[in-house]
Amino acid sequence: MSQVVHASVGIVIPLYNEEQAAEAFHARLRQAIDRLPYRFAIVYVNDGSRDGTAAALERIRAGDGRVMVLELSRNFGHQAALTAGLDHARGDYVITMDGDGQHPPALIEEMLRLARAGCDVVLTQRVDDASTSPFKRRSAELFYGLINRMGETQILRGGADFRLMSRAAVDALGGMREYHRFLRGMVAWLGFRSAVIPYHPPARLAGETKYTLRKMLRLARDAVFSFSLVPLYLGLSLGGLFFLLALIEAIYVLSFWVSGNTAQLEPGWSSLMFVVLVVGGTLMVLLGFIGIYLGYVFQEVKRRPVYVLREKPAPRSPARAEGEDELVQAGFE
Numbered sequence: 001m002s003q004v005v006h007a008s009v010g011i012v013i014p015l016y017n018e019e020q021a022a023e024a025f026h027a028r029l030r031q032a033i034d035r036l037p038y039r040f041a042i043v044y045v046n047d048g049s050r051d052g053t054a055a056a057l058e059r060i061r062a063g064d065g066r067v068m069v070l071e072l073s074r075n076f077g078h079q080a081a082l083t084a085g086l087d088h089a090r091g092d093y094v095i096t097m098d099g100d101g102q103h104p105p106a107l108i109e110e111m112l113r114l115a116r117a118g119c120d121v122v123l124t125q126r127v128d129d130a131s132t133s134p135f136k137r138r139s140a141e142l143f144y145g146l147i148n149r150m151g152e153t154q155i156l157r158g159g160a161d162f163r164l165m166s167r168a169a170v171d172a173l174g175g176m177r178e179y180h181r182f183l184r185g186m187v188a189w190l191g192f193r194s195a196v197i198p199y200h201p202p203a204r205l206a207g208e209t210k211y212t213l214r215k216m217l218r219l220a221r222d223a224v225f226s227f228s229l230v231p232l233y234l235g236l237s238l239g240g241l242f243f244l245l246a247l248i249e250a251i252y253v254l255s256f257w258v259s260g261n262t263a264q265l266e267p268g269w270s271s272l273m274f275v276v277l278v279v280g281g282t283l284m285v286l287l288g289f290i291g292i293y294l295g296y297v298f299q300e301v302k303r304r305p306v307y308v309l310r311e312k313p314a315p316r317s318p319a320r321a322e323g324e325d326e327l328v329q330a331g332f333e
Contacts, residue, residue: 010041013044028105084307101203120165125198169192
């Protein structure tokens with residue numbers, strides 16, 4: 001007896017140089033979703049990979065009629081690749097996840113259960129264990145502590161881009177076309193009803209992480225300058241501090257005039273240079289902050305696309321996965 005199909009679900013998976021992991025991940029994904037009573041469509045996004053990822057994805061697409069492959073013209077980055085997948089994903093719910101095996105597909109069933117219970121967004125929260133390096137734990141604590149103190153939007157500590165969104169949430173997110181994208185913050189800003197599932201990340205299926213320190217710093221920069229004006233307010237605070245110091249200095253000098261001890265006032269070259277250097281350095285830092293914000297505005301007003309497709313998405317494979325004919329009859333193709 002066949003199961004009743006509840007709803008359609010799109011799954012978005014960006015890949016960058018994951019030739020060794022792609023097919024093993026898809027096998028694990030199929031093992032998790034084939035037994036679920038939902039209509040699935042899977043969108044793989046090849047983010048300008050330089051290895052054999054494209055060939056691996058073509059083999060996956062040929063063997064599973066639910067798969068669509070998007071080829072970006074170059075490496076646009078993880079957030080842009082996710083955006084490309086979200087733009088092409090269909091379904092009542094859309095799930096985004098990485099294809100390196102560290103986002104366990106087994107959680108999809110629980111995510112869908114929470115979505116059916118009324119949650120528009122189901123987030124996952126990474127729980128670090130002894131295998132996580134001290135640097136990664138400390139840097140994550142610093143990042144989330146900083147962004148949550150500086151910004152008005154509170155972002156889940158340990159949050160990942162492994163999440164489920166309802167069609168309403170996906171459409172709302174699709175209307176936010178800013179160039180510098182921090183999807184964790186953008187989804188939190190939407191304010192939809194959400195739930196959180198903690199998980200322990202398993203080991204990668206193969207290869208090494210593609211999130212280098214440079215990429216993490218760039219993501220942190222986008223998060224801070226996209227969701228906070230605190231760096232600009234820092235200028236007001238420092239300006240007020242120096243005005244206060246100037247007032248204290250003026251009172252100190254006037255005290256010598258009032259007491260008639262002006263002879264003790266000797267010009268101090270070192271103190272003068274100290275003040276000039278501190279004030280000058282502060283002004284340069286603040287001008288740098290303003291310059292970054294202006295740079296962001298400049299890139300936004302050019303209205304360049306977040307990503308560029310190398311070619312139109314490949315059509316669905318004529319090969320039918322088990323139960324695929326029912327999906328076509330349901331109008332999911």
